[in-house]
Amino acid sequence: MTAAAGERTRAHGWRIIAAQECRDLWLSGRGPLLLFAYAVLLSAVTYLAATNQILNFLEQRESVNLVLQIAVAVGVLLTLVVAADAISGERERGTFESLLLTPVSRGAIVLGKLVAAMSLWGAAFLVSVPYLWVLGKGVAVVGEAVALGLVIGTVLALSMAAIGLVISAVSSSNKVSLAVALFLMLALFAPTQLPAMPTSSVGDLLVRINPVTAGMHYIQLVLLKGHGWTQDLTYLISPVVAVVAAVVALAVAGPRIVRLAGGVGSG
Incomplete structure (x- = not known):
């Protein structure tokens, strides 16, 4: 390899890694299998929501909000799981050593894996759009729901993917990495399944500091309450802080923690 070719490889290394990781994810069958399971879940939820809508138990906006929240939650969960498997897996x-020997920086490896994990979120979001359209057709809510899902879901998915890569890099085994990632998701998403959002000042604070509950509550306020996008922007503080902190931490620590053995090393 010439010096010029080597420089080009280093400059575009993240694209090479991202392309390779995307091929591994989608051609190996893992990505399509996860998307199929995701589609089956959304089909079941959409059918139940549509049935309740016909029986007047749910309004169209409520149905769309329900499916959108589940679509975002599960799509983000899949993204975290893929990221948590990316390095420890x-x-x-036994394929990580050959990857480290390629003429690309470790930062490029991290970025490439992050892009590949986010590709699953992108695919999951596209799968969710027809379900939202079916439930919301005839009501001017589908476009707004799709836009909300894209913005809020991408922010949450990016933060969880970055956190998942950090967990994967420092974990001693793949089982540990996946267990920690799933526990984290359970801790963050469990409050969204409570019967009702707390109305006290303490409850509102707990909603706001959790990026997942804050993002979901923001979606609910816009879709169900008819609030404007700029009316409750304070609920997006914790999701934005989470994604910035996670990405910066991954960018700073990534080159140090991407190693053949789990843990943080000096080089």
């Missing part, structure tokens, strides 16, 4: 499969 390769270590256990």
Whole structure:
């Protein structure tokens, strides 16, 4: 390899890694299998929501909000799981050493894996759009729901993907990485399944500091309450802080923690 070719490889290394990781994710069957399970879940939820809508138990806006929240939650969960497997999984499969020997920086490896994990969120979001259209057709809510899902879901998915990569890099095994990631998701998403959002000042604070509950509550306020997009922007503070903090932490720590063995090292 010439010096010029080597420089080009280093400059575009993240694109090479991202393309390779996307091929592994989608051609190996993992990505399509996860999307199929995701579509089955959305089909079941949409059918139940549509049935309740016909029986007048749910209004169209409520149905769309329900499906959108589940679509975002599960799509973000899938993104976190894929990211949590990205490094620790390769270590256990014995393919990580060859990746580290490629002429790209470790930062490029991290960025490439982040892009690949986000590709699953992008695909999941596209799958959810027809379900939202079916439930919301005839009511001017589908476009707004799609835009909300894209913005809020992408912010949450990016933060969870970055956190998942950090967990994957420092975990001693793939089982540990996936267990920690799933526990984190349970801790963040469990409050969204409570019967009603707390109305006290303490309850509102708890909603706001959790990026997931804050993002979901923002979606609910816009879709169900008819609030303007700029009316409740304070609920987006914690999601934005989470994504910035996670991405910066991954960018700073990534080159140090991407190693053949789990843990943080000096080089």
